[in-house]
Amino acid sequence: MVAPIVNTGIQTAKYCNVAGLAVLIFDYFLTLEPEIRWTWNTRWNTTRILFIISRYMAFVAAGMTSYAAIATRANENCSHFSLASNAIHIISIVASEGLLVIRTYAFWKQNKKILAVLLIFAAICIACAVSITQVVSNLMASTNPSDPPISNCTFEAGRSSAIQYGFLVAYELLLMSLTVFKRYQDYRDSNSRFVRAIFQGGVRYMTAIIFVSVANILIMSLMPVSYDEMMDVPQLVLHSMLASRVLFSLHESHWGELDEATLQISTFCSVQHNETHTSFD
Numbered sequence: 001m002v003a004p005i006v007n008t009g010i011q012t013a014k015y016c017n018v019a020g021l022a023v024l025i026f027d028y029f030l031t032l033e034p035e036i037r038w039t040w041n042t043r044w045n046t047t048r049i050l051f052i053i054s055r056y057m058a059f060v061a062a063g064m065t066s067y068a069a070i071a072t073r074a075n076e077n078c079s080h081f082s083l084a085s086n087a088i089h090i091i092s093i094v095a096s097e098g099l100l101v102i103r104t105y106a107f108w109k110q111n112k113k114i115l116a117v118l119l120i121f122a123a124i125c126i127a128c129a130v131s132i133t134q135v136v137s138n139l140m141a142s143t144n145p146s147d148p149p150i151s152n153c154t155f156e157a158g159r160s161s162a163i164q165y166g167f168l169v170a171y172e173l174l175l176m177s178l179t180v181f182k183r184y185q186d187y188r189d190s191n192s193r194f195v196r197a198i199f200q201g202g203v204r205y206m207t208a209i210i211f212v213s214v215a216n217i218l219i220m221s222l223m224p225v226s227y228d229e230m231m232d233v234p235q236l237v238l239h240s241m242l243a244s245r246v247l248f249s250l251h252e253s254h255w256g257e258l259d260e261a262t263l264q265i266s267t268f269c270s271v272q273h274n275e276t277h278t279s280f281d
Contacts, residue, residue: 009226014069020233021062027241028059031248038251047102051247053095058240061088062233069229089236094126096243097171100202103246104175107182107198114178121174129167136160161228162220165213165235172213176206197249205242212238 035055042048064085068078101118108114137160183199216231 017233050098096239
């Protein structure tokens with residue numbers, strides 16, 4: 001009875017990851033026009049670099065995971081490929097989170113203390129997530145010599161990977177708390193489109209990421225190990241898609257409110273309007 005369950009889990013995980021890549025490609029063409037309009041003619045700065053990484057490295061990560069899902073690699077050593085795939089996944093997600101950090105920084109009127117807190121906490125979360133996951137994974141690894149060898153090409157992740165999503169949820173909760181606090185502290189009575197774009201777009205993004213991360217944690221903790229990779233590419237795709245949409249929404253709202261005046265958003269502005277300062281009531 002074990003083999004059919006394992007096969008069903010692995011097949012389900014494969015279908016979900018390949019479907020995630022298809023959704024990413026479809027969404028890319030849906031949002032290509034706003035990308036051309038709002039990013040192609042802007043100067044190279046931190047925002048644009050993070051956008052390019054989160055937007056295009058997601059294709060590399062999703063493609064590598066989809067290849068791992070459908071390729072037959074019974075007699076290969078896949079450890080280097082897996083390490084590279086994991087690293088690209090992390091870089092892509094970190095870039096997407098970086099766009100949220102910049103958005104939060106702008107919402108807090110470019111408060112450098114808030115930026116420092118967010119960057120330090122991000123570094124701590126990344127370091128702890130990677131190191132603790134590795135330690136727990138090594139502890140959970142079978143050391144019984146009578147156990148059959150496990151191929152490192154099997155499309156499965158260890159249950160310890162749930163730890164990484166736990167740290168991601170913690171970071172999203174921090175960003176959401178700061179956004180909600182600032183919204184009701186300083187902008188309670190504001191009717192600005194730009195305020196709504198930052199607040200509503202950010203909260204929707206973070207809520208979706210928290211929901212999918214919690215789903216990933218539950219799948220890895222409660223379901224058979226063969227299902228562990230089921231939400232790998234979907235989570236990555238969600239990060240890339242929502243981060244892009246948040247940035248496009250900010251640009252569109254900014255252009256509709258060039259006469260507003262309290263929050264400087266030069267971080268998001270194109271080079272043609274580099275000296276424009278947009279603020280809230």
